[in-house]
Amino acid sequence: MAANSSNGNQQKATKSPPPPSPLRFSKFFQSNMRILVTGGAGFIGSHLVDRLMENEKNEVIVVDNFFTGSKDNLRKWIDHPRFELIRHDVTEQLLIEVDQIYHLACPASPIFYKYNPVKTIKTNVIGTLNMLGLAKRVGARILLTSTSEVYGDPLVHPQPESYWGNVNPIGVRSCYDEGKRVAETLMFDYHRQHGIEIRIARIFNTYGPRMNIDDGRVVSNFIAQALRGEPLTVQHPGTQTRSFCFVSDMVDGLIRLMEGEDTGPINLGNPGEFTMIELAETVKELINPAVEIKMVENTPDDPRQRKPDIAKAKELLGWEPKVKLRDGLPLMEEDFRLRLGVEKKN
Ligand SMILES: NC(=O)c1ccc[n+]([C@@H]2O[C@H](COP(=O)([O-])OP(=O)(O)OC[C@H]3O[C@@H](n4cnc5c(N)ncnc54)[C@H](O)[C@@H]3O)[C@@H](O)[C@H]2O)c1
Ligand SMILES: O=c1ccn([C@@H]2O[C@H](COP(=O)(O)OP(=O)(O)O[C@H]3OC[C@@H](O)[C@H](O)[C@H]3O)[C@@H](O)[C@H]2O)c(=O)[nH]1
Numbered sequence: 179m180a181a182n183s184s185n186g187n188q189q190k191a192t193k194s195p196p197p198p199s200p201l202r203f204s205k206f207f208q209s210n211m212r213i214l215v216t217g218g219a220g221f222i223g224s225h226l227v228d229r230l231m232e233n234e235k236n237e238v239i240v241v242d243n244f245f246t247g248s249k250d251n252l253r254k255w256i257d258h259p260r261f262e263l264i265r266h267d268v269t270e271q272l273l274i275e276v277d278q279i280y281h282l283a284c285p286a287s288p289i290f291y292k293y294n295p296v297k298t299i300k301t302n303v304i305g306t307l308n309m310l311g312l313a314k315r316v317g318a319r320i321l322l323t324s325t326s327e328v329y330g331d332p333l334v335h336p337q338p339e340s341y342w343g344n345v346n347p348i349g350v351r352s353c354y355d356e357g358k359r360v361a362e363t364l365m366f367d368y369h370r371q372h373g374i375e376i377r378i379a380r381i382f383n384t385y386g387p388r389m390n391i392d393d394g395r396v397v398s399n400f401i402a403q404a405l406r407g408e409p410l411t412v413q414h415p416g417t418q419t420r421s422f423c424f425v426s427d428m429v430d431g432l433i434r435l436m437e438g439e440d441t442g443p444i445n446l447g448n449p450g451e452f453t454m455i456e457l458a459e460t461v462k463e464l465i466n467p468a469v470e471i472k473m474v475e476n477t478p479d480d481p482r483q484r485k486p487d488i489a490k491a492k493e494l495l496g497w498e499p500k501v502k503l504r505d506g507l508p509l510m511e512e513d514f515r516l517r518l519g520v521e522k523k524n
Contacts, residue, residue, distance in 0.1 A: 210235040212275065214318075216268050216309060217282030219247030221389050222323070222381075225425045226280060226432060231255060239276065243267040246285045251388055268305035269297075272312055278436060279320040281309045284358075286325075288351065288477065289394035295353035302357030303364070310368040313375075321377035321436045322365050324443060326484055327355045328380060336451075336485035339380065339443050349479040362443065369441065377435050382447025382486045386425030386506065387513030397422060400458055401510055404465040405520045409472035413480065416455040416473060421485045423448035424501035424509070434495040447486035448499040460503065465511055 213230055217223045218240030224247070230236050239262045240252060255261040266272060268283045284301050285291045291298045306322065313320040329337045330345030345355045368374040385397035392402070400410050423446070431446040452460070458471045491497045501509075515522060 211277050212237045212239065214239045214241060214274065214276040214279045214312075215282065216241045216279070216305070217247065217284060217323075218242055218280075219244060219249060219251050219263070220282065220286070221247075221251075221386070221393075222384060222425060222428060222432075223247065223280075223282045224251035224388060225386070226282070226429050227252060227255065227261075229429050229433060231258070231261060234260075236260065238262070239264065239274065241266045241268065241272060242283065246287070246290050246390060246393075268308055269300050271308055273315075274312070275316055276312070276318050277316075279309055279313055279318050280323070280432065280436065281306065281320055282323045284323075284354075287390075287394045288354075291354040292350055295350070298353040299357045302354070302361045306361040306364050310364060310374060314368065314372050319375040319377065319436065320365070321379065321432065322361055323432070324358045324362050324378050324380045325354070326380055326382040326445070326447065326486065327351065327481070328359050328362065329481075329484070330355060331479065331481045332483065335483050336449065336487040337445065338487040339445055339490055346479050350477070351479050366441075376441050377438075378442035378444070379432055379435050380443050380445045380447075380486075381428065382423055382445065382484065383420045384423045384425055384428045384447075385510060387510055388425075389510070391514065391517060396420070396454060396457065397461075397507075397510065398514075400461040401465065401507070401514050402518065404461050404469050405511070405514055405518055407466065407469060409470040410458040410461060411472055411474045412454050412458050413474055413476040415476075416458075417453050417482075418480060419451045419453050419483045419485065420457075421447050421449055421451045422457075422503050422506070423499050424506035427499035427501055431491060431495065431497045431499075434497050438495055440494045444491050444494065445486040445488055446491055446497070447488065448501075448503075449485055449488055450503055451483075451485040452503065457503075461507065464504070464507055 218227050219242035237260045241264045329343040333344050334341045365376045369376045389398040403410050
């Protein structure tokens, strides 16, 4: 393809994307915006779909390989005229016409992303390349859900977007951490080289209803353990910290980022910071005071501290989380009780 290289390394596309079918703009066409959500059958993705579907002008297409997601999360939209679900792996090319792409597809829980690390890195690298190729072909704006894990085991605390991170490139978490770092690089290279409109969210630990019960992440583990009357497994040393964001706040942030003017990367997360011992104590107090807290072995390269600096999100998106951990946990408990069939005793 001919490209203008007048400003050094930065090249701009000379060819604009092909026009969509004229029917898209006919007055009989019902939706204004066709939105693709990759990974839309997963935890955050399905909540995002719920919010996007609330707007009658949106048509939503979900693409998912169901590795960690499930059709059940989208049950209420199946057969809806503005909704479509495609079983597809993002490591394969996808040819559709869309205006926006929320690219979430990627296993997010450490036990799942470490299960098949080569597939995880392919999903992050080839999957993101494919979605960028699609964005380029149809002229769509694309948002990547990157992660706080790009900061690795951070030496700067809290983490601003300007921090480049402290990541082990050859460790067991690298398929995910480095995979997301490459995905961010690809996003910016497509933006600079081809003029693609990009948005990057760096998501910090998010929790809420619909997380897989055996997802393996800490909040879902502790709630499921408390409801089953099993010990809460705090991984050694328990003083490591995380900052937990409720899923409705996260979805709000993602939509603001997509609709706003800034490419990011922008941290999205709740700055309330807790040690894993504090989290276990809170879950015990709120859900089942009878359970024990048990110290267990940790996994390699577990980040010791993590808390987002959200000054940029506040300033550029007018966003900050509203739901406190103590208010979010009972909402998740309700959902887990229903799914586990454990009634609340009064
Ligand atoms: N939840 C968090 O705390 C958190 C934090 C940081 C970043 N993120 C990012 O947000 C996104 C969603 O995370 P989540 O918590 O909802 O996880 P999730 O595991 O519930 O959802 C991921 C979805 O992607 C699908 N998927 C995985 N590989 C795929 C592939 N190759 N092709 C098509 N679909 C595929 C899964 O089946 C699932 O539906 C991920 O990109 C994750 O990295 C999440
Ligand atoms: O049962 C458990 C599980 C986990 N933990 C601890 O809880 C902390 C959080 O672990 P999680 O597995 O929930 O998630 P992590 O913060 O390690 O990674 C997450 O970070 C951001 C996202 O990109 C991903 O969703 C995921 O990689 C870790 O310190 C871990 O050691 C426990 O103490 N007990």
